[in-house]
């Protein structure tokens with residue numbers, strides 16, 4: 001076991017690693033800490049390089065103790081694509097996309113689910129519950145099915161419909177709420193208090209973030225154990241951004257990377273931008289965002305429980321936070337498909353829209369290595385694409401006008 005303890009980033013309380021934990025008694029999310037000397041003695045770059053191309057190649061920096069408990073569908077080591085055509089078009093020589101669209105369940109929530117569910121299984125969890133904007137519910141339902149854990153999922157009725165089908169086909173207990181993820185969260189919290197289920201809500205257990213941090217480990221490895229200059233991340237609960245920051249700090253501690261961390265950019269939509277507003281005010285935490293609404297449904301989070309950790313990662317890396325409109329998101333989604341053949345999710349497209357803005361403002365330089373994180377596949381969001389082709393009858397001819 002490489003985990004040394006579980007630690008509260010707010011009050012520094014320590015917890016035993018072999019017990020189930022939810023939030024700290026002070027109300028903060030908890031983070032997993034590793035025995036870095038032991039990791040350094042057991043984990044080597046050349047060995048990692050020869051391991052299968054999934055996130056378990058970093059097993060010494062992951063919390064699962066017994067490999068028999070690993071619940072995997074081959075998730076991780078997603079492509080890092082150099083977007084040369086798009087880069088030329090917008091004026092960036094080193095524009096990259098890390099494409100999480102081709103991962104089990106079609107979104108990067110599979111990473112958090114793989115590690116979170118594996119650890120829940122190891123801890124003997126029988127039933128877990130969570131609110132979700134869709135993708136996390138779909139991913140956790142599928143991984144829970146494989147682990148033999150019962151999943152109770154509550155999502156907004158306006159969430160994209162494909163994750164519903166993922167929950168249903170996996171046999172999860174699925175509920176829709178006529179409200180936002182924050183409303184779903186309250187209902188789940190009450191049910192957990194009553195039934196003593198394991199709370200798998202965002203950052204209310206410490207292991208989902210360990211799965212998501214592997215994006216940071218992969219980025220470093222894919223860049224030959226160097227770091228890019230800028231990483232743009234579509235921020236809802238912010239788990240991936242906190243995770244990437246945590247991963248890169250761990251790699252620095254191991255001496256596997258050196259120099260400045262990439263400037264981390266928290267991208268939100270203008271219809272729900274609590275982190276952006278907090279960053280603009282120089283605040284350490286965010287305020288609840290009223291009437292949240294955006295087509296990038298995965299980032300419709302009015303108040304994130306880990307907001308202070310997201311903001312800390314942005315401040316410490318000299319990053320920034322910015323909001324883009326739904327119009328710009330949909331334009332970027334279309335542009336990425338037309339120029340790169342990449343059908344990305346609207347959340348991923350938001351990062352591209354943000355990159356273009358930051359380039360125009362001079363915050364990003366044209367030769368910097370910039371990574372846009374595409375967190376899911378566009379195929380999960382058919383409602384974001386307008387598509388009304390002419391309907392032919394058998395025997396009709398095409399009236400082609402060039």
Ligand SMILES: *Cc1c(COP(=O)(O)O)cnc(C)c1O
Pocket residue numbers: 107108109135136202234235236237238239240241298299345347348375376
């Ligand atoms: C959940 C989700 C996000 C936001 O992730 P957080 O870690 O909660 O900030 C972004 N994109 C997609 C596709 C998602 O499903």
Ligand SMILES: [Zn+2]
Pocket residue numbers: 008009010011012013024025026027028
């Ligand atoms: Zn605490």
